[in-house]
Amino acid sequence: xxxxxxxxxxxxxxxxxxxxxxxxxxxxxxxxxxxxxxxxxxxxxxxxxxxxxxxxxxxxxxxxxxxxxxxxxxxxxxxxxxxxxxxxxxxxxxxxxxxxxxxxxxxxxxxxxxxxxxxxxxxxxxxxxxxxxxxxxxxxxxxxxxxxxxxxxxxxxxxxxxxxxxxx
Ligand code: IMP
Ligand code: MG
Numbered sequence: 001x002x003x004x005x006x007x008x009x010x011x012x013x014x015x016x017x018x019x020x021x022x023x024x025x026x027x028x029x030x031x032x033x034x035x036x037x038x039x040x041x042x043x044x045x046x047x048x049x050x051x052x053x054x055x056x057x058x059x060x061x062x063x064x065x066x067x068x069x070x071x072x073x074x075x076x077x078x079x080x081x082x083x084x085x086x087x088x089x090x091x092x093x094x095x096x097x098x099x100x101x102x103x104x105x106x107x108x109x110x111x112x113x114x115x116x117x118x119x120x121x122x123x124x125x126x127x128x129x130x131x132x133x134x135x136x137x138x139x140x141x142x143x144x145x146x147x148x149x150x151x152x153x154x155x156x157x158x159x160x161x162x163x164x165x166x167x168x
Contacts, residue, residue, distance in 0.1 A: 037091030
């Protein structure tokens with residue numbers, strides 16, 4: 001069942017990009033998209049960004065099927081974020097465990113400023129005190145997939161975001 005339509009996603013992403021452009025006007029920004037889930041969100045977001053920007057991907061895996069393992073594995077890290085403005089770009093903020101682990105790594109490099117952009121936020125699932133600065137959509141506790149998000153590594157290619165009524 002379609003949960004968020006492609007055109008609504010695109011409209012909201014443009015709004016988020018406008019906010020980021022405004023907040024960082026005249027400054028340099030290093031975007032850190034988190035693979036794999038954010039690849040579609042990030043590629044659409046960055047097209048609307050008019051800032052002097054760099055891109056450093058990181059890769060994290062923390063889900064086994066629909067259930068978080070609670071132990072995010074971060075593969076690779078950008079070099080030298082010292083004194084830079086960083087925006088981490090994630091598909092979804094759920095328990096907060098993944099972003100907490102990413103923040104810990106990134107703060108070690110002493111960036112000037114770290115912000116978080118997520119397409120989706122499930123506040124009711126939060127286990128750690130993590131807040132996103134740019135949120136596409138706040139959603140209830142449903143497992144969603146499509147538009148980069150997977151269900152057992154499948155369906156990332158779908159242009160809309162879907163929800164399976166039989167999953168929580
Ligand atoms: P957290 O560590 O619990 O905040 O989980 C964040 C990660 O779990 C995200 O980067 C997603 O990859 C994955 N995730 C959480 N909820 C969903 C969902 O509803 N669909 C697909 N992936 C999800
Ligand atoms: Mg992810």
